[in-house]
Amino acid sequence: MIRINIEHILVHTSLFSLSISAIFYWGNLLCRNKNLRSLGKISFAIALACTTISLMIRWFHLKHLPLSNSYESLMFLSWSVSLLNILLGHRDENVWVGAIIAPSAMLTQGFATLGLPEEMQTSTLLVPALQSHWLMMHVSMMLLSYATILCGSLSAITLLLVITYDPSANPSSPKNLCISYLLPGNKKYSYMRIADSFNNFFYLVSMNHRREIFIQKLDHWSHRIISLGFPLLTIGISSGAVWANEAWGSYWSWDPKETWAFITWLIYAIYSHTRVTRGWRGEKSATVAVSGFLSIWICYLGVNLLGVGLHSYGWLI
Known part of the structure; x- marks a missing residue:
């Protein structure tokens, strides 16, 4: 129960941070304010950290990479998109990257967190066909x-x-x-x-x-x-x-x-x-x-x- 509550807090913190990050990135485009871009990067980094920790907690609990259902795969997809934004967005000339990727990561994670029913978000044992190192x-x-x-x-x-x-x-x-x-x-x-x-x-x-x-x-x-x-x-x-x-x-x-x-x-x-x-x-x-x-x-x-x-x-x- 404690694990589930921690995951819940981390995931919703990540979703909120992604939303704030998207606002900051678009604010930077409108105002050309480096402070807004920095705040966008910080918010995005917080979101990535929260998503990473939540996936790791589930990984340790399940004893396998959490990719066995739609919710886990969507969270991993959002994590991957967020990581790519961090790697691409550090260049000063790529000010548009965050404005494009942040809303995408937010929508993906939002659908996983708010769109899927709770029973699909719970961690379950792998079906036999998935019990493989592949x-x-x-x-x-x-x-x-x-x-x-x-x-x-x-x-x-x-x-x-x-x-x-x-x-x-x-x-x-x-x-x-x-x-x-x-x-x-x-x-x-x-x-x-x-x-x-x-x-x-x-x-x-x-x-x-x-x-x-x-x-x-x-x-x-x-x-x-x-x-x-x-x-x-x-x-x-x-x-x-x-x-x-x-x-x-x-x-x-x-x-x-x-x-x-x-x-x-x-x-x-x-x-x-x-x-x-x-x-x-x-x-x-x-x-x-x-x-x-x-x-x-x-x-x-x-x-x-x-x-x-x-x-x-x-x-x-």
Whole structure:
């Protein structure tokens, strides 16, 4: 009972810290205030520490890595995304990273903590099919690859949004204002100054230049992050095939989750191939990454909603 109460406190502290961190990160984008960014980093670090401790407590209690149900996998996914933000967000030029990743980690953990019923959040013994040393290798690699690729794909989504930004059209619209604050540069523009500035030719040139630089930066980081996640996805699928052969006597059975994992792998293989052989950059490359983003969520949660197949032990309804 004490362990459960401690976990409850840690998880809710983490969720609250992620929420505060997202506010600070977006406040930094709007105000270009380094103090707000520092507060965002501190809040995010607190959230990561709380999530880490809660997972370790459950690990010691269960005697295995806590990845046996939807709640535990979502918490591990949130932890992985948070860790990636810490690694990427330390660079001064990556002020946009926290503003993108913090809300994602918050929503993932919020769904696990507040969206799932309590009976799905309780720790249980592993079913016989999961009692294997392959659990840590396969499931952890899959979730780490999901976290990494999702972050890279979120950068691609941001890129597509920035491409639609036109500084000369309706500057005071919420979308254009939000995107203008994402663009690199330390100047702060109020609603009136933005509107008035559009009469200035040099302002338009400056904004378009900043927009192009930011698109290139998003494309660069999206590719780098996805390039890290793709090998992890390959290792995860391969180790799962070996585990399946040991457990069920077949490397591949075209189970719904296996099928969607293969589709996801194929999409990001196309993403990497087209960048290398055809030189795809920017909008084309980002569109492929976004399709992979949707495929991952279908593979990870959508298939679980159906509750069918060999991976149905973690289904949600």
